[in-house]
Amino acid sequence: MSKNNPEYDFDWCPGCGDFGVRRALEAAVEQRRIELELPAENNVVVAGIGCSGNMVHLLEGPQPYGFHGIHGRTLPIAMGIKMARTDLNVIVVAGDGDFLSIGMEHIAPQAARNLNITSVIMDNAVYGLTKGQGSPTSHKGHVTSSTPYGNPVEGLNALRLYLTLGVSFVASGFSSKVKDLSRLIHAAMTHPGFSVVQVQSPCTTYYDTYEQLKGNTRKGIEPTAWDVPDDHDPEDLAAAYDIVNRGGVPLGVVYSDQSRTTFDTRVDEMAEKAGSRTVQEMVDSYAI
Amino acid sequence: MKKTDFVVRFAGEGGQGFLSGAEGFAQAHSQIGYHTQTFATFPSQIVGGPTWLQVRISTSEILSRGDELDVLVVFNRYAYEAHKDEVKPGGVILFDSDKLQLEDGGNSLGIPFDKLGRSTGNVRAANMVVMGALAQLVDIPQELLEGYVRKRWGNTARYGEKTVPSNIRALSLGRDAAGSSGFTLGRLADPIKPDYEQILLNGNYAICLGACHAGLQFYVGYPISPATSILMWMQTNLTGAGRFAYQVSSEIESITAALGASFAGKKSMSATAGPGFSLMSEGLGLAWMAEIPVVIANIQRGGPSTGLPTKTEQSDLLAVLTPTHGDVRLPVIAPGTVEECFYAAVAAFNWAERYQGPVVLLSEHSLSERQQNIRKPDLSKVAVENRDVYGGENGYLRYEAPTLSPMPLPGGPGSYAANGSEHDPQGDTTHLPTRHVEMTERRFSKLRLLEDGTFESRNTEAAIAIMPWGGSKGPAQAAYEQLMAADENIAWYYTMYLHPLPPKLLEELRQKELVIVPELNYQGQFATVLRSFGVRAEPVTQYTGLPFKVKDLVDRIAEKLRAEKREGVAV
Numbered sequence: 001m002s003k004n005n006p007e008y009d010f011d012w013c014p015g016c017g018d019f020g021v022r023r024a025l026e027a028a029v030e031q032r033r034i035e036l037e038l039p040a041e042n043n044v045v046v047a048g049i050g051c052s053g054n055m056v057h058l059l060e061g062p063q064p065y066g067f068h069g070i071h072g073r074t075l076p077i078a079m080g081i082k083m084a085r086t087d088l089n090v091i092v093v094a095g096d097g098d099f100l101s102i103g104m105e106h107i108a109p110q111a112a113r114n115l116n117i118t119s120v121i122m123d124n125a126v127y128g129l130t131k132g133q134g135s136p137t138s139h140k141g142h143v144t145s146s147t148p149y150g151n152p153v154e155g156l157n158a159l160r161l162y163l164t165l166g167v168s169f170v171a172s173g174f175s176s177k178v179k180d181l182s183r184l185i186h187a188a189m190t191h192p193g194f195s196v197v198q199v200q201s202p203c204t205t206y207y208d209t210y211e212q213l214k215g216n217t218r219k220g221i222e223p224t225a226w227d228v229p230d231d232h233d234p235e236d237l238a239a240a241y242d243i244v245n246r247g248g249v250p251l252g253v254v255y256s257d258q259s260r261t262t263f264d265t266r267v268d269e270m271a272e273k274a275g276s277r278t279v280q281e282m283v284d285s286y287a288i
Numbered sequence: 289m290k291k292t293d294f295v296v297r298f299a300g301e302g303g304q305g306f307l308s309g310a311e312g313f314a315q316a317h318s319q320i321g322y323h324t325q326t327f328a329t330f331p332s333q334i335v336g337g338p339t340w341l342q343v344r345i346s347t348s349e350i351l352s353r354g355d356e357l358d359v360l361v362v363f364n365r366y367a368y369e370a371h372k373d374e375v376k377p378g379g380v381i382l383f384d385s386d387k388l389q390l391e392d393g394g395n396s397l398g399i400p401f402d403k404l405g406r407s408t409g410n411v412r413a414a415n416m417v418v419m420g421a422l423a424q425l426v427d428i429p430q431e432l433l434e435g436y437v438r439k440r441w442g443n444t445a446r447y448g449e450k451t452v453p454s455n456i457r458a459l460s461l462g463r464d465a466a467g468s469s470g471f472t473l474g475r476l477a478d479p480i481k482p483d484y485e486q487i488l489l490n491g492n493y494a495i496c497l498g499a500c501h502a503g504l505q506f507y508v509g510y511p512i513s514p515a516t517s518i519l520m521w522m523q524t525n526l527t528g529a530g531r532f533a534y535q536v537s538s539e540i541e542s543i544t545a546a547l548g549a550s551f552a553g554k555k556s557m558s559a560t561a562g563p564g565f566s567l568m569s570e571g572l573g574l575a576w577m578a579e580i581p582v583v584i585a586n587i588q589r590g591g592p593s594t595g596l597p598t599k600t601e602q603s604d605l606l607a608v609l610t611p612t613h614g615d616v617r618l619p620v621i622a623p624g625t626v627e628e629c630f631y632a633a634v635a636a637f638n639w640a641e642r643y644q645g646p647v648v649l650l651s652e653h654s655l656s657e658r659q660q661n662i663r664k665p666d667l668s669k670v671a672v673e674n675r676d677v678y679g680g681e682n683g684y685l686r687y688e689a690p691t692l693s694p695m696p697l698p699g700g701p702g703s704y705a706a707n708g709s710e711h712d713p714q715g716d717t718t719h720l721p722t723r724h725v726e727m728t729e730r731r732f733s734k735l736r737l738l739e740d741g742t743f744e745s746r747n748t749e750a751a752i753a754i755m756p757w758g759g760s761k762g763p764a765q766a767a768y769e770q771l772m773a774a775d776e777n778i779a780w781y782y783t784m785y786l787h788p789l790p791p792k793l794l795e796e797l798r799q800k801e802l803v804i805v806p807e808l809n810y811q812g813q814f815a816t817v818l819r820s821f822g823v824r825a826e827p828v829t830q831y832t833g834l835p836f837k838v839k840d841l842v843d844r845i846a847e848k849l850r851a852e853k854r855e856g857v858a859v
Contacts, residue, residue, distance in 0.1 A: 005716050007720070008714075008717065008718070009718075009719075010717060040703065041698065041699060041701060041702075042698075042699055044552070044698050046548070054717070056707075057705060062682075063682070063703040064703060065696075065698040065703045065704070065705075066703070066706065066707075066715070067551055067705070068705050068706070068707040068709060068715075068717070069574055069706075069708050070544070070574050073540065073544040073571070076536065076540065076541040077544045077545065077547060077548040077551075079541075079545050079548060080506070080508070080544065080545035080548020080549035080550075080551070080552070081548040081549065081698070083506070083532050083545070083549065084505070084548065084550075084553065084554040084556070085552040085553065085554075085698065087699060088552065088699055105537070105540075106541065109537040109541070267532065271528055271529070274524075274527035274528070275528065276527055276528020276531070277527075277528070279501045280667055282496075282500060282525055283501075286487035286489045286493070286497075286664075287485070287486070287487055287664070288315070288318050288319050288487065288488050
């Protein structure tokens with residue numbers, strides 16, 4: 001909302017990966033808008049707290065609804081919106097700190113419910129807005145402002161975690177590959193169920209990983225990012241584990257299980273079984 | 289003079305099955321036209337532990353559980369030892385003579401409830417033996433209770449042909465056993481059947497009905513005593529198209545999911561108790577900041593921390609008024625009776641929708657478990673309010689007005705950002721001092737929309753007033769009436785609208801020399817709040833985990849009155 005709001009003075013640092021994520025998200029939402037002929041207002045972007053959370057205010061073009069809530073609670077807010085209004089397309093945008101540290105407790109239940117929403121996680125392995133502290137995806141030995149002698153903890157393999165928790169669509173992208181990322185986000189939004197797109201979105205101020213991810217032949221640096229092979233079967237859970245255990249950063253759709261019904265579908269089935277009473281009938285049931 | 293009032297306590301161990309019998313006892317008597325009220329207290333365990341349930345039956349409206357017992361029914365020795373001193377002179381102790389032997393203290397009567405019950409061929413008839421014995425003690429005509437039995441188990445397709453006759457037989461056996469003992473408590477006056485329709489339910493269910501009438505569509509909750517029965521009720525009843533009730537994984541999920549749903553246009557609610565309410569703290573701040581209607585019922589129990597999960601207390605008032613960091617003061621409605629639980633729930637939703645923010649419905653354990661017969665609400669006469677929905681075009685400035693502005697609905701035009709950060713009129717984050725001033729004042733100004741609360745007042749000319757809140761209303765009212773009958777000159781005030789207080793009420797309270805506030809907490813929380821508004825308030829406190837006894841209140845209020853008089857003389 002910044003383009004037409006001169007008062008809004010936040011922006012990401014030059015070169016921040018979140019710019020690329022924004023372009024990819026806008027393109028995916030626009031594609032959906034054209035395909036389904038639904039206005040931008042049919043989308044709700046639920047943001048956490050941190051650099052990534054400002055996505056809500058920085059989206060350009062036709063404006064979706066936004067919910068910029070509190071740290072770590074994107075998923076239950078999104079569940080409230082989706083279960084109240086299944087016609088809405090609900091997109092969570094959060095950082096690795098918001099989603100995987102303080103918000104970790106909310107991932108497992110949504111995966112179990114197979115809540116039909118899409119989460120786009122901007123992973124830069126640091127807390128940016130609070131000036132460069134270590135995060136769950138900081139690697140072991142990583143020197144950050146909160147781990148001055150090196151991170152004593154193994155970095156979290158987020159993709160493996162999602163598979164283990166039963167997230168029904170898991171993809172991995174890179175903010176510099178906007179077109180590919182847009183396709184992944186669109187596929188996630190189309191997926192019937194709980195989908196997570198983990199995006200490498202480097203922080204140019206506190207942890208610039210562009211060179212690591214892309215590699216540099218001149219310096220002899222091998223890229224850590226690699227494309228998920230075309231012959232990978234995303235419905236094959238064992239193969240998906242193989243991908244996420246291979247090291248580096250796989251890019252593409254890692255896992256997709258479309259056979260599970262969504263939370264709202266199951267709730268609707270239960271509701272049909274339960275029937276419905278008027279409030280007057282409820283009151284009358286306590287007659288003496 | 290005939291007895292107009294009858295108090296029975298059933299005491300034993302959790303899981304002994306007498307609780308349902310005691311509730312049936314209340315149900316039977318409300319059906320035949322008496323006023324009934326139950327009070328229960330349990331240990332926090334599933335089976336075992338000292339449990340008791342008290343039933344009061346009266347020919348007129350019941351204000352408190354009853355200080356002393358006409359009859360104590362005990363199922364083990366521990367219960368006998370623990371409760372025997374609360375039996376009034378001339379009262380009777382009934383015990384199951386198969387399970388324990390009591391030395392004959394002159395007022396105990398052993399009846400083999402279980403054995404007599406089983407002799408009817410119905411293994412579950414023991415409770416009817418007890419009921420028959422109790423009816424005999426106060427001379428309630430057997431046919432009244434037979435009527436109850438026929439209605440309760442008359443569905444032969446469901447209960448079989450033998451259930452009604454065996455239960456009636458059990459009533460007679462209990463009656464005969466008590467009759468041959470020679471004990472009697474005097475005849476209970478005939479019930480005065482009310483000329484209006486009634487329902488019998490507990491406070492939590494009354495909240496559920498009120499919420500549904502108010503248009504609740506989205507309920508989320510997490511099990512916690514004493515709010516769990518609301519969650520279970522909702523999951524059973526809040527079903528069908530457009531309705532959703534669900535057990536989430538924590539109270540943090542409850543509040544945030546409820547906010548998401550309300551943002552998306554549904555009236556939403558969660559119910560919890562102290563520990564869960566604490567977890568909701570940050571979410572309540574978000575609701576206040578982003579201006580999202582939501583109703584949170586806090587069914588108080590003893591605190592702090594895990595505290596006393598199954599005991600009653602009124603110690604969350606300060607916590608619910610300002611539950612979170614920053615400049616916040618939430619609207620609070622605290623019902624004082626089972627009937628008020630229904631109307632308080634409707635009012636809480638109306639307030640939330642009207643001012644677009646969170647409202648706390650503050651109930652308490654003693655109300656949550658209390659079964660009481662109340663006038664059936666006429667739904668057609670209980671007004672329901674809905675939020676002002678934005679109907680214009682895109683480009684809307686959701687937070688532009690100096691006070692309330694219509695709320696857009698996702699899916700339709702008027703997209704904006706609901707934001708927990710300080711924001712500008714569009715909802716975008718800002719740090720400008722002028723915006724923080726504008727928005728803070730906007731949020732507080734909306735409270736003025738809620739100054740329509742009603743209040744009770746009596747004898748308002750008196751210089752000293754009593755003003756209880758919540759579930760202490762009943763005992764305080766009974767104490768007030770006794771003191772007035774004893775020629776004290778005191779005013780009575782009561783409201784369930786604790787914040788914002790009705791302005792006229794506040795104005796009157798400020799005129800008083802002293803406002804005595806009976807409340808179940810250590811600090812005198814409501815008295816503290818009243819003092820901050822310039823009212824000379826002093827609490828009468830109790831923090832035992834139990835409600836006030838009327839007699840204690842009478843004594844302690846009288847003491848305060850004497851002290852006030854002494855001070856008056858000294859000046």
